[in-house]
Amino acid sequence: MTSGTGTCSISFSNVVTIQVQPVVTPSVSVAPPPVQCPGTALTFTAVATNAGPAPTFSWLVNNVAVASGPTFTSSTLVTGDQVRVEVTPTAGLCSAAPAVATVTVTRTPTPLPTLAIAVQPGGPVCLGAPLTFSVASVTEAGPAPEYQWQINGNDVNGATGPVFTSTTLREGQTVTLRLRTINACGQPVTAVSNGVPVRIQPPVDVDAGPDKEILAGTSVILEGRAGTYPVTWTPATGLTISPNDPLRPRAAPTVTTTYTLSAGEGGCADSDQVTVTVRPAIRIPNAFTPNGDGRDDTWQIEFIEQYPDNTVNVFNRWGNKVFSATNYSRANEWRGDMNGQPAPVGTYYYVVVTKGPLGKSYSGSITILY
The missing domain is CATH 2.60.40.10 (Immunoglobulins)
Known part of the structure; x- marks a missing residue:
């Protein structure tokens, strides 16, 4: 509007009224859901204040955006998960900053067996x-x-x-x-x-060892084997068992004896046998009378049949061989003859050799009497 003319005129504009809107501070709250079993759906509801009529909502789980809107539902949440809602006030509303609320999920404990x-x-x-x-x-x-x-x-x-x-x-x-x-x-x-x-x-593998032969009155070491199992020898007659080496007892039976070595129990048990044959020492008479009276007519070496692999040689005083035999026995005993004739009365000298495991050499004198 203009008033006056010329240099004395005055102009006026319209009047504008300014309204200053106050700055508001929005807020939001989320109630923790009840504690429920894993797999059960949980619903979270955001309640915004000072956010205007049309705020926007953003939901995050462990800082990962998952949904929008005033509510959020999930059945996959587990104990310890952090559910956060961010509320942005209605456009045009003077606000300080978005509002944030966070809830920690707690599930019913279900420890695994x-x-x-x-x-x-x-x-x-x-x-x-x-x-x-x-x-x-x-x-x-x-x-x-x-x-x-x-x-x-x-x-x-x-x-x-x-x-x-x-x-x-x-x-x-x-x-x-x-x-x-x-x-x-x-x-x-x-x-x-x-x-x-x-x-x-593993099953016991028992081996009582090789059979043995001994002369009467002597002994021999048995050679058993059974690993580390405790063992038992039966019968105990004639055995001397060392506690430090029970698999190798000393055997001194007076007669031929079969020993059984046993070890283990039940399905592990095993046993084996070993025979100790006792052979008597031969007895060599120092005289005989080949006079045909039926008594001591031959030079009978007792028990030599126990050692069939043997040799017998008889010599006169000058070292001449007057008799020789192998496998000496009752069948081929010396009858006191020399070259088919009766040997003269006197002293002769013999060498008897038995062979085999118990082999031994015997020598001495034999006297022929009539």
């Missing part, structure tokens, strides 16, 4: 001996646990109790126990125990 088994006896057993497996410790088994014993991961038919005994296991197999139960939230859970390897001791 744990299971450990043990075996008795703990050391190696003989093949066919019973092995008993049992629950050593268990947690969170629930009111109605279901057990299933397994060998090398395969179910054992009918083995569904807390104890399992078998006599047919083999070296190298592994026994485990599977537990199935329902947790506090009614969810099925499974646990498998530690694996227990089967330890089977």
